[in-house]
Amino acid sequence: MRIMVINPNTTTSFTDTIQKSCERYISAGTELIVTNPSKGVASIEGSSDGIKAAYHLVELIEANEGQGIDGYVVACFDDTGLQAAREVTSAPVVGIGEASLHMASLISARYSVVTTLQRSVSILQDNASTYGLDKRCQGIHAVNLPVLALEDKALAFEAMLKRSKEILEQDKSECIILGCGGMSGMSEPLSEALGVPVIDGTAAGIKLIEALVGMKLQTSKACTYAYPNKK
């Protein structure tokens, strides 16, 4: 099984963080490729960043068709370009935002998301509502760190720990979802400190794409996600 994980921004240190998380969770025997587009934006903070990143993400997937990729993970919590990605490949595609919400709902009755910036909150709420996965979600909150500030891991951990404690109390939640791909690697120590499960989206994405491939399931090409129409 050959899985490609795409960090849709161009910051390679982010790609490295994601690679480490993938390696920690990937099954023996799964071949892993972690990459990012060479053009686009350094981080995805809002919708226009998202469109620019998605454009290059779609190009990158198109360029890989026929190279034996069995499944793709889009490693941005906004699920940047996810629906479009599903059209341009026959392999299944999972976004780490949706993956996290699915996994959280299997292990908890109440979960909350902690993302980087407030400007992403409405985007994530729209996604959760579109998927239907806002039903058990008690809140989507910002820790108020820019995406790239996550690279200072110690500072980011402290900020996340403090904010997560507040949110568990306020939302009466029982599980925390890390709302940014760049938070990968933080889930296990944070879970230990908080005493509740913490979901790492990259791990969730990897395991769900393995699950789909293991079930021999591919994206339905019947209509909505068919290859783009010839004009």
Place this chain on the structure above:
Amino acid sequence: MRIMVINPNTTTSFTDTIQKSCERYISAGTELIVTNPSKGVASIEGSSDGIKAAYHLVELIEANEGQGIDGYVVACFDDTGLQAAREVTSAPVVGIGEASLHMASLISARYSVVTTLQRSVSILQDNASTYGLDKRCQGIHAVNLPVLALEDKALAFEAMLKRSKEILEQDKSECIILGCGGMSGMSEPLSEALGVPVIDGTAAGIKLIEALVGMKLQTSKACTYAYPNKK
């Protein structure tokens, strides 16, 4: 007042159709610019077409900043790149999909949308649900004509008339929304033939952007639609 209407696909005959509709509805004294990006896709049929078109739409709006545009209309019923467009300009931006749904809900208790292809139906349903404007919408249906087939106006009119009659009966609807920018120009004869109001999205977009500018309202730059963050 200076309004720019952008057909986000590259088919200039479409842009001409939209221009005619705009000219028919625009207020005296409003300066009108109707244009399309020079790069991208010939028509938007699905999400990957949408991403490609949105990329160039955002670029085009960025290029116009500082040129005295008071408001933008995105003239694709999918509201391609709408949230992103709101970030990159201080002028208000209206999509013709949302505009149509807003207008229909002011004049009817039950309305239905007729779009081109079934592959766009789920995209439009997600949009309507995200806006909340699915509450009174009785159905979103395809006439099963590719976008570019709309250029044969007589054929397209017959197909739309037949399909709209079926839908009014089936949905018990009281108003029809034309679910594609390329259907502009069809609303008045279709309304006459059907005996119910028919909404032309381009007209709705033009009038709503005039309304916003007339109220001196601009997109809130407080957070979600702030200019993209510097990295």
Place this chain on the structure above:
Amino acid sequence: MRIMVINPNTTTSFTDTIQKSCERYISAGTELIVTNPSKGVASIEGSSDGIKAAYHLVELIEANEGQGIDGYVVACFDDTGLQAAREVTSAPVVGIGEASLHMASLISARYSVVTTLQRSVSILQDNASTYGLDKRCQGIHAVNLPVLALEDKALAFEAMLKRSKEILEQDKSECIILGCGGMSGMSEPLSEALGVPVIDGTAAGIKLIEALVGMKLQTSKACTYAYPNKK
């Protein structure tokens, strides 16, 4: 174009406030009539006030049929008698409550309403939910001033400013909607003080009715809003 704006309560100083706001926003060439029923209630605070006002509003519209009115605005934020008004005239009718919610959703991802009294909050929530426009609405709140206390403009402005600041913080909203027709005139200074757009319902109503008339759209008489049945 000839537009009638009806303040559904009998307080003429309110009608004057609304008239001033209308004059500020109306397009050149639109003829404006601002009026109120001579019987009914001095202010609309709750459902029984609403029924009494609506009764006389409907009578007033019926009395104006055939007088060349192209469109009506119901200038109470409760949208008093709105559905009934649509039945008794062929001209389009817009309520300032719905108008405000539509406009806010075109320029912000998150908006909140500030109305006069807590007793109206559930009424406004039911309206927003019925329209579907509660999706992006982050809260409907009372400033806790009786409707007629709005006539002390300085006091009302200070109270609104303080309450709006609290609500922007609490709801993480990006736009404020003035939840009472009597707050007309306050939107521009309040917007300046708050740094976010503020929606004046009367202005929104005027511009939306102009937009509908400009599109040559009338209320669908197909069924729900048909003229009352003969018995």
Place this chain on the structure above:
Amino acid sequence: MRIMVINPNTTTSFTDTIQKSCERYISAGTELIVTNPSKGVASIEGSSDGIKAAYHLVELIEANEGQGIDGYVVACFDDTGLQAAREVTSAPVVGIGEASLHMASLISARYSVVTTLQRSVSILQDNASTYGLDKRCQGIHAVNLPVLALEDKALAFEAMLKRSKEILEQDKSECIILGCGGMSGMSEPLSEALGVPVIDGTAAGIKLIEALVGMKLQTSKACTYAYPNKK
């Protein structure tokens, strides 16, 4: 216990039909007054009829305050003026539309409403949605008889039987709700003919108001349903 049932239209033969249904279902020891306003409309078919009827209904309840009425039933399936009625009396008030939906949800997992005219369908859907009781409701349908045609009982029964059979099949429903006060008296024979429970709104209203009075519950006067404010 003294209960007043108000047919909000002025057709006394309707009031008689409702009286008969009430007498059939009322508990021994409950004193029953069935009445209608002397002014207003002969039947309620749509929103403007509703406003006119509600105005006189509210007047009638106000006139009865202090006369020892323990509870009111509003005997129109549109729940005409229900929220307003709750404000003007300290006694509890139940509408037969809401009463029917509550009762149906206690005895069936799937129920459908059959009302008189299509023009009332959207009104009833809005009510059900406002109450939340659209969750298990599989459809609201018209039998396409004007309200006053229900007075030909044999014809009305045949039409209702035929339409109910279609609806049970189409909606896969397990219970029918009679969607008009004038259908009172039809529930038991229709239930026998259909083999599923059939809800008579008047009966439901009577029994729910008895239940509330029996529990010593009155409408909360805390805020929304407080007596109208003095101006």
Place this chain on the structure above:
Amino acid sequence: MRIMVINPNTTTSFTDTIQKSCERYISAGTELIVTNPSKGVASIEGSSDGIKAAYHLVELIEANEGQGIDGYVVACFDDTGLQAAREVTSAPVVGIGEASLHMASLISARYSVVTTLQRSVSILQDNASTYGLDKRCQGIHAVNLPVLALEDKALAFEAMLKRSKEILEQDKSECIILGCGGMSGMSEPLSEALGVPVIDGTAAGIKLIEALVGMKLQTSKACTYAYPNKK
């Protein structure tokens, strides 16, 4: 009329509390049997307690078939085993959780629930959402007393009074629902102290089952609640 009220836990002092509340509210002429299964759990705090209690509840109802019971009340606020109970008897069955939500929505625009433990909150929210009765419910909260602690009536009353006051303020609610069968008996003094109506689920259940029997309504056996299929 012969009504059986079943406390689904095995704590007989609870059954006694419920019996007292029933006797207070039951109509003259209704024969009352209050009982509990002899096996199962001492209190229902969460889903596994619920399954164990439901198993014995269903057995108990099956054992009573043919004994002339006209209606059942399930006297646990979780509505333990309610759907199952409806299948195994021809008599109507009402749960005290649903009964309370129905009654509260007839007398108030905004109500809140106070239950015992936080672990039941998500269960009650799921119930309310499934019934659709979460629409007007402003919150479901825990007083943080174990179910059996309710037997210290003075302590429980003080705790409930304090928590209810907080909740009325926070939720801007106008009615309190007692979210546990063991709180029966507390509604009238609590209502007096709070100045808003307080709903006792047992009373609500008793009166609703009397109402259904009085309407001659039985659970629809058409499909979902048909007797269990023979294998």
Place this chain on the structure above:
Amino acid sequence: MRIMVINPNTTTSFTDTIQKSCERYISAGTELIVTNPSKGVASIEGSSDGIKAAYHLVELIEANEGQGIDGYVVACFDDTGLQAAREVTSAPVVGIGEASLHMASLISARYSVVTTLQRSVSILQDNASTYGLDKRCQGIHAVNLPVLALEDKALAFEAMLKRSKEILEQDKSECIILGCGGMSGMSEPLSEALGVPVIDGTAAGIKLIEALVGMKLQTSKACTYAYPNKK
């Protein structure tokens, strides 16, 4: 990794069918135990069957605590006793109903469920709504075969093929979910015949539990799914 799959009914031939499906999809290195309770019901067709099966399912899981089970799958499409099961073990638990809905939403924009009997449809709709996964679900339908009739595999396949074709057309769906554990083994040939993905719940359950265990995630014991309280 040691996974226990529990068929909650007592029909061992069903357990065998499920075992075969599990063996086909399980990862190398996962130890598999497929079992069923020795007491309970032969098939789960409705809520009272569900309660009886759930009781013994919970007992069976309690009896296995401390035996090194890393995760459980509840192999009935009703997700019988799922919330209760989560309380009585520290290992994660997945139901095949929820698992199927999660998987379908990752590979298709529109999916429909085909279950055995109409009496289960409302139960499955309530589940989907509770999970939020009704958002993209276009319909839940019965093939009208009793559960045990699925053992005639050829007949069941023909019936499912015919019904699925009808449903794809009617719902405009792009993916079919097999709505009963006893349909396991049918997904691949049915997918081939229909040309769209078909989800086998048992496979989905197995792969999701492997995914959770691979992520080192356990059910949150913070509150809702904590071990049952001591009384």
